[in-house]
Amino acid sequence: MENIHMHAVDIIAKKRDGGSLTAEEITFFVHQFTQGNIPDYQAAAWLMAIYIRGMNRQEIVWLTQAMVSSGEIIDLSDAVEFAVDKHSSGGVGDKTSLVIVPLVAACGVPVAKMSGRGLGHTGGTLDKLESISGYCVELSREEFKRLARENGVVLAGQSANLAPADKALYALRDVTATVACIPLIASSIMSKKIAAGADAIVLDVKVGKGAFMATVEDARALAQTMVNIGVDVGKQMVALISDMNQPLGNAAGLALEVKEAIDTLRNDGPADFREHCLVAASHMLRLAGKGSPSETRALAERTLADGSALAKFRQMVAAQGGDVSQVDDPTKLPTAAFQEAVHAPRRGYVAGLDALAVGNAVLDLGGGRLKKSDAVDHAVGVITHCRVGDAVSEETVLFTLHGNDPGKIAAARQRLSSAVTFSETSVPPLPLFYDTLEGKPV
Numbered sequence: 001m002e003n004i005h006m007h008a009v010d011i012i013a014k015k016r017d018g019g020s021l022t023a024e025e026i027t028f029f030v031h032q033f034t035q036g037n038i039p040d041y042q043a044a045a046w047l048m049a050i051y052i053r054g055m056n057r058q059e060i061v062w063l064t065q066a067m068v069s070s071g072e073i074i075d076l077s078d079a080v081e082f083a084v085d086k087h088s089s090g091g092v093g094d095k096t097s098l099v100i101v102p103l104v105a106a107c108g109v110p111v112a113k114m115s116g117r118g119l120g121h122t123g124g125t126l127d128k129l130e131s132i133s134g135y136c137v138e139l140s141r142e143e144f145k146r147l148a149r150e151n152g153v154v155l156a157g158q159s160a161n162l163a164p165a166d167k168a169l170y171a172l173r174d175v176t177a178t179v180a181c182i183p184l185i186a187s188s189i190m191s192k193k194i195a196a197g198a199d200a201i202v203l204d205v206k207v208g209k210g211a212f213m214a215t216v217e218d219a220r221a222l223a224q225t226m227v228n229i230g231v232d233v234g235k236q237m238v239a240l241i242s243d244m245n246q247p248l249g250n251a252a253g254l255a256l257e258v259k260e261a262i263d264t265l266r267n268d269g270p271a272d273f274r275e276h277c278l279v280a281a282s283h284m285l286r287l288a289g290k291g292s293p294s295e296t297r298a299l300a301e302r303t304l305a306d307g308s309a310l311a312k313f314r315q316m317v318a319a320q321g322g323d324v325s326q327v328d329d330p331t332k333l334p335t336a337a338f339q340e341a342v343h344a345p346r347r348g349y350v351a352g353l354d355a356l357a358v359g360n361a362v363l364d365l366g367g368g369r370l371k372k373s374d375a376v377d378h379a380v381g382v383i384t385h386c387r388v389g390d391a392v393s394e395e396t397v398l399f400t401l402h403g404n405d406p407g408k409i410a411a412a413r414q415r416l417s418s419a420v421t422f423s424e425t426s427v428p429p430l431p432l433f434y435d436t437l438e439g440k441p442v
């Protein structure tokens with residue numbers, strides 16, 4: 001179907017001039033680029049043309065499908081009856097997969113999820129899981145499917161050959177100022193979810209200072225674009241628009257987030273984080289046919305409350321070689337040498353709590369990476385003890401810094417000194433969610 005007589009330069013020119021590309025043109029460009037037959041400079045020009053001119057709904061679906069078919073497509077049908085997946089666009093303190101995956105699995109809906117590593121101020125699920133000694137994120141395809149079939153739960157790294165076109169295009173976008181483009185972001189995220197074999201997908205699109213999308217309007221547009229892609233390729237879709245102006249839950253930092261996830265599975269976690277997990281899990285259960293919104297919510301609450309979700313997490317850790325004694329006693333997880341409290345500088349109400357600054361403070365402490373090859377310190381991070389709207393005084397501890405290096409702790413402290421803004425008068429709390437979009441294939 002690929003016409004070898006096409007020329008990349010003509011496809012670039014067509015998009016530059018605002019034309020709509022055909023499926024053949026998009027597939028040609030993506031596959032030839034992935035195979036090394038179109039050089040980076042032409043792909044960069046094409047990406048910039050898309051960035052400026054945009055793409056229509058069909059073009060976006062074709063781009064997604066071309067990226068899916070550039071590599072391996074995982075068929076989970078011999079492992080699970082119905083594959084339900086989730087994706088979060090990333091944020092500070094977003095450890096939701098650690099709770100939602102075992103929770104949904106414990107409700108009787110198998111979850112076989114591939115996650116990523118963190119880059120920049122957002123942490124990655126794989127890095128968090130590796131805080132648990134021995135936890136193996138690199139599984140063979142056979143092992144991944146066997147765990148899905150036998151245990152109904154598996155949480156591991158993405159296959160290297162999943163949507164390789166996206167990997168190559170993303171690397172170019174990163175250095176050509178073409179990341180922040182809805183058609184490119186939507187197709188990038190959806191290509192990986194579709195290639196990973198999902199039948200239904202719950203997307204969590206974050207909005208705010210710590211997220212890709214700064215406004216609810218932009219987040220809604222991205223969410224709608226991804227819902228449309230899913231529907232057009234036959235998937236059931238839900239997209240939540242959720243807040244990332246302040247961190248989710250209290251903990252930001254790898255082992256600290258694992259501990260908070262375990263606390264939540266033990267019914268002892270922060271209320272906002274627990275609620276976020278219950279909402280997302282209920283949608284996944286509903287898409288998997290487990291009942292109405294109120295029925296799936298009740299099922300998720302019961303399964304969290306009775307300890308089955310924690311037991312599922314423990315089973316997952318054991319099956320992937322992790323040390324379950326750290327699940328049973330999270331004080332055995334990596335712990336930083338120093339802890340320092342940061343007090344409120346004044347009395348008042350918390351008016352703003354900059355999630356990005358908290359994420360960057362975790363980086364200052366060594367808990368994330370600026371480049372893919374950087375090592376991470378699992379023990380370090382920031383616990384945020386307040387939320388927007390809270391009344392505070394000079395006695396109030398706003399943050400606790402967990403660090404291994406006094407110099408880095410000083411840098412994080414400095415960073416956080418301007419992360420909180422205050423008001424004399426009361427401030428309403430931030431919502432957890434702003435909107436929910438849905439789509440079903442017709």
Ligand code: URA
Nearest residue numbers: 170184185186188189
């Ligand atoms: N996450 C992705 O996977 N791709 C993007 O383009 C942006 C965020």
